[in-house]
Amino acid sequence: MSGSIPRTRTDVTPRFRCVARLCLAAALISATGLAGAQGAGTAAAGEATSAPGAATPVSGRPAAGAPERAPDTVAGHVKTVSGEAYVVQGGTRMRAEPGLPIHVGAVLRTGPDGTLGATLKDNTRIAFGPGSEFRIEDFRYAPAEGRLGLAATLLRGTLDFVSGIVTRLRPESTVLRTPTSTVGIRGTHILVKVDE
């Protein structure tokens, strides 16, 4: 009997992690799939509306509001930086500076004396103290298509988190993970510290 408790724990932990990783992989794959399908759908609809000759100048206009190449995957922007801080995304590591776009899938890192603050498109605010690492696994803010969600992991360091519109519209869709826990956030302001 006494041996069954530790055995259950060692059983559950790796399996839980494995399942979590599989879920993450699935989420990433479906997110990229969705983004692709989304783009295709928009293009098709644009063609369909312009074909009958009911062409409006609207299709040419969104360019003014879409300065980034892939605005669909932009989750937010860096707002504050001090010391060393980086955004790792698309295979490159960029020094963080105010205005730098943060894409879904990005990893944010701060050095031993660095801090970073960012605001996501739904007004969620995230800020980090020194020695932090944070991964944005999923961010969807398209209420018109019913797509809402935020999933991220604080791997180490300190986080100041203020929830935004995604959490307000669909509280169960906001999930923050740490190496040992899963946090369901229904609002609004939390502080998290992860020691290695």
Added chain:
Amino acid sequence: MSALLPLRAPAPWRRVAGAVRLPVASLLAALVVSGCSTGSYLVLVRDDDGRTGVVDVRTVDRSVRLDRANTGVPLDGSATEPFEVGEDRIRADFGPAIAARAAAPQTFLLYLESGSTKLTPESEQLIPRIVEAIRARTLPGVSIIGHTDTAGDARANQRLGQERAQLIAEHLGVVARGGAPARLGDLRLGDLTVTSHGESNPLVRTPDNTPEARNRRVEVTIR
């Protein structure tokens, strides 16, 4: 060695306790130096409006709910009840993260006449105040989202929302051309989004095909 450790022998017992005390003391000192941080934990705090939310912290074999400000829970699953977290500890552990937090986003609502892209007179007057708020920030991010009521076809409303958002962008004088950074006059913007949520994100829920002045709006958010 084990012969020296029977419980009834007071002298060796004291010697063992003394040997243990030194590492414990230096460990405690190390913890104090490192900002009294003992492991991973989460604290729920008040938001800017003085309200407190709710979080559920799940570890492998338990779940703890926090719904009072300045209560925390360790993230290793070692506690079933929240503990109090004082301001001193919050400052020691989270001071730099708190200082890095971006300013709260500001949202303005502009209203339009039914079926049109014409602003109501009150909203027209709000334009200079929005410009001022944008100029008050360094490298501001601006998002302009057009919304409609549920009167008429959803696809037409999606287009109308986009036209409304575009109209407000022109009123405010924000521009982004040819991949260059967006600007408001001589001020560089951190980012600019001009988009539509059509009839799908109403401020006031209504049945379909319902004219509702409060839903015919453009939201301008400054971050």
